[in-house]
Amino acid sequence: NAGVTQTPKFRVLKTGQSMTLLCAQDMNHEYMYWYRQDPGMGLRLIHYSVGEGTTAKGEVPDGYNVSRLKKQNFLLGLESAAPSQTSVYFCASSPGTSYEQYFGPGTRLTVT
Amino acid sequence: EDQVTQSPEALRLQEGESSSLNCSYTVSGLRGLFWYRQDPGKGPEFLFTLYSAGEEKEKERLKATLTKKESFLHITAPKPEDSATYLCAVPDSDTGRRALTFGSGTRLQVQP
Numbered sequence: 001n002a003g004v005t006q007t008p009k010f011r012v013l014k015t016g017q018s019m020t021l022l023c024a025q026d027m028n029h030e031y032m033y034w035y036r037q038d039p040g041m042g043l044r045l046i047h048y049s050v051g052e053g054t055t056a057k058g059e060v061p062d063g064y065n066v067s068r069l070k071k072q073n074f075l076l077g078l079e080s081a082a083p084s085q086t087s088v089y090f091c092a093s094s095p096g097t098s099y100e101q102y103f104g105p106g107t108r109l110t111v112t
Numbered sequence: 113e114d115q116v117t118q119s120p121e122a123l124r125l126q127e128g129e130s131s132s133l134n135c136s137y138t139v140s141g142l143r144g145l146f147w148y149r150q151d152p153g154k155g156p157e158f159l160f161t162l163y164s165a166g167e168e169k170e171k172e173r174l175k176a177t178l179t180k181k182e183s184f185l186h187i188t189a190p191k192p193e194d195s196a197t198y199l200c201a202v203p204d205s206d207t208g209r210r211a212l213t214f215g216s217g218t219r220l221q222v223q224p
Contacts, residue, residue: 004155031210042116042199042216043156048209056209090155099144099203099210103155 002026004104006091012110013081021076021107023091030096032074033058034066036087037106043090049074050096081111114139114205118198118215125222128189133218135200136182145183146212147176148199156199190222 004025013019023032030051035043045058047066055066063085065077074093078085088108092101115138125131137145144163148156160169162178169176173194175186185198197219201212 033211040216043201043212043214045211048211050209058209058211092155094210096210098161099212100146100158100161101212102158103148105155106153 004091004093004102006089006104006107008107009105010108012112013078014112015082017081018077018079019081019109020078021089021091021109023074023076023093023104024072025074025091025093025102026072027093027095027102028071029093029102030071031094031101032068033092033094033101034064034074034076035090035092036060037090038087046076046089081109083111085109086111114202114213116200116202116213116215118200118218120218121216122219123221125187125190125220127191127222127224130186130188130190132187133185133198133220134182135185135215137200137202139202139213140205143203143207145178146201147183147185148201150197150199150217152196159198187220190220192222192224195220195222 007022033048034046049068052071067075091104094101117136119134147159150156160176165180197217199217201214204211
């Protein structure tokens with residue numbers, strides 16, 4: 001039982017490049033979330049999903065897209081990376097029967 | 113607007129020196145208050161959920177308490193391994209997405 005996993009762990013992009021971050025959970029959770037964490041600003045919700053095939057915007061969705069084609073996977077895409085997207089990205093999942101969320105180990109992204 | 117404020121931002125203690133961390137919140141209709149621990153380079157790890165004023169939860173040297181406007185995380189006789197950032201969070205007023213609003217955290221350092 002791995003819980004929530006994220007790949008890759010680290011990535012450096014140049015401005016304008018694209019990439020996809022993968023989140024996988026093996027707990028059969030309905031809800032999945034993508035957050036970014038920046039110094040002094042806490043965790044901010046980018047996008048979320050309430051079930052397979054559904055996605056919705058969070059607080060800071062601009063510049064990101066997501067997909068949830070399978071219940072266990074939640075992908076976060078950056079189509080044209082900008083330096084402002086330099087951050088640590090966390091994926092989380094929740095069963096939906098409570099508000100408790102379980103987090104992955106994070107992806108540290110640097111955009112130069 | 114949902115708001116979570118944590119204080120202090122950083123706290124340095126000597127081993128064995130007890131103290132408390134504060135989390136104050138503004139949310140319409142509290143559906144729980146969550147405490148997480150985050151080690152450097154890792155994702156937040158769930159510690160406690162408190163649901164009603166007066167409730168207390170304990171785990172090893174940590175005790176969380178809840179009032180109608182704030183929560184405290186009491187650390188009794190801390191050890192260096194308690195060094196981490198402690199985050200608190202409350203569920204969004206938007207109940208559909210079952211998301212959490214996080215505070216910026218308190219960075220705790222316990223020196224031997």
